[in-house]
Amino acid sequence: MKRTVPLLALVSWLLPGASAAQASLVFNFNFTDPSGSGFNDATLGPTRQAALESAASTLAGYFNVAGNVTVTIDAGSGGSGNTLASAGSPIPLANGFQPTVVQDKILTGTDLNGSAADGTMLVNFTQPWFYGNTPVSGSYDFQSVAMHELTHTLGFISEISSTGQGAANQTSGSPDVWSTFDRFLTDSAGNPLVNPSTFAFDTSKLGVLTGGPGSGGMFFSGPNAVAAFGGRVAIFSPNPWQQGSSGSHIDGGPGGYINEAFLMDPSVSSGLGLRALTTTEQGFLRDLGYSVVPEPAATGLISAVGLLLCAAAHRRLRA
Numbered sequence: 001m002k003r004t005v006p007l008l009a010l011v012s013w014l015l016p017g018a019s020a021a022q023a024s025l026v027f028n029f030n031f032t033d034p035s036g037s038g039f040n041d042a043t044l045g046p047t048r049q050a051a052l053e054s055a056a057s058t059l060a061g062y063f064n065v066a067g068n069v070t071v072t073i074d075a076g077s078g079g080s081g082n083t084l085a086s087a088g089s090p091i092p093l094a095n096g097f098q099p100t101v102v103q104d105k106i107l108t109g110t111d112l113n114g115s116a117a118d119g120t121m122l123v124n125f126t127q128p129w130f131y132g133n134t135p136v137s138g139s140y141d142f143q144s145v146a147m148h149e150l151t152h153t154l155g156f157i158s159e160i161s162s163t164g165q166g167a168a169n170q171t172s173g174s175p176d177v178w179s180t181f182d183r184f185l186t187d188s189a190g191n192p193l194v195n196p197s198t199f200a201f202d203t204s205k206l207g208v209l210t211g212g213p214g215s216g217g218m219f220f221s222g223p224n225a226v227a228a229f230g231g232r233v234a235i236f237s238p239n240p241w242q243q244g245s246s247g248s249h250i251d252g253g254p255g256g257y258i259n260e261a262f263l264m265d266p267s268v269s270s271g272l273g274l275r276a277l278t279t280t281e282q283g284f285l286r287d288l289g290y291s292v293v294p295e296p297a298a299t300g301l302i303s304a305v306g307l308l309l310c311a312a313a314h315r316r317l318r319a
């Protein structure tokens, strides 16, 4: 019986210790706009910054990470016309399927980009936005779009160009540099667009890049995504090619080939948007190497409401 007290003491000491040491993923933003504009606007700046932090926190809640990982994103104003926002993260220029800097940092703890930011996100603040949880008629859901853009930096992005060239712009049909995402891009029958052994684009598949919507276009054939969706997932492959959008989005939502809304649709309606990763998108992220938590707290209700409000309004492209 003498051992009981020390054991209890040990347990009571371990529990808070274990909780405090729980690994987490944090997005840290450098707000790069000049003083008085964009994220540093005198009036709206603090609201915009807080909304981005909130969206990033929601997204981060989906990931189990091995240690405490801080991803740094340069966030500023950019884009014109119908574009709402864009984002990216560099990849190493070596032939093969490469992770983004953000992806590699989360998966391995290694920082491939040294002291520079791990990714970049640009927002077109000339578009109408709402930043909180209450939709404003005719305005776009900033937090939903921010989650979408940050998911691109995680590696939900293709490096295949309209000519079948990769990130290093080698002659189509030659070994090139691709994203991890590209490893899983196929035609509707599951034939890869990039040869997994030679890292060369299969030039007989050029028509697939603009063969959508439907069975003539691109599909994502990662095993986790296929299992979650119940088949290969159609990828946005319109004709003509849309630079920055083709290949990097699910062909879903109103007007899309798949009659279902996804966070990673190529365009979004005004009103409350999705602020959640669907189970299909969680599958994509598992295929990209992540350990994904199925249901972080407090996203389900917003997601359901968003599905109802997305249907009719004007849609804008987002890169």
Ligand SMILES: [Zn+2]
Binding pocket: 148, 149, 152, 248, 249, 265, 266, 318, 319
């Ligand atoms: Zn996008």
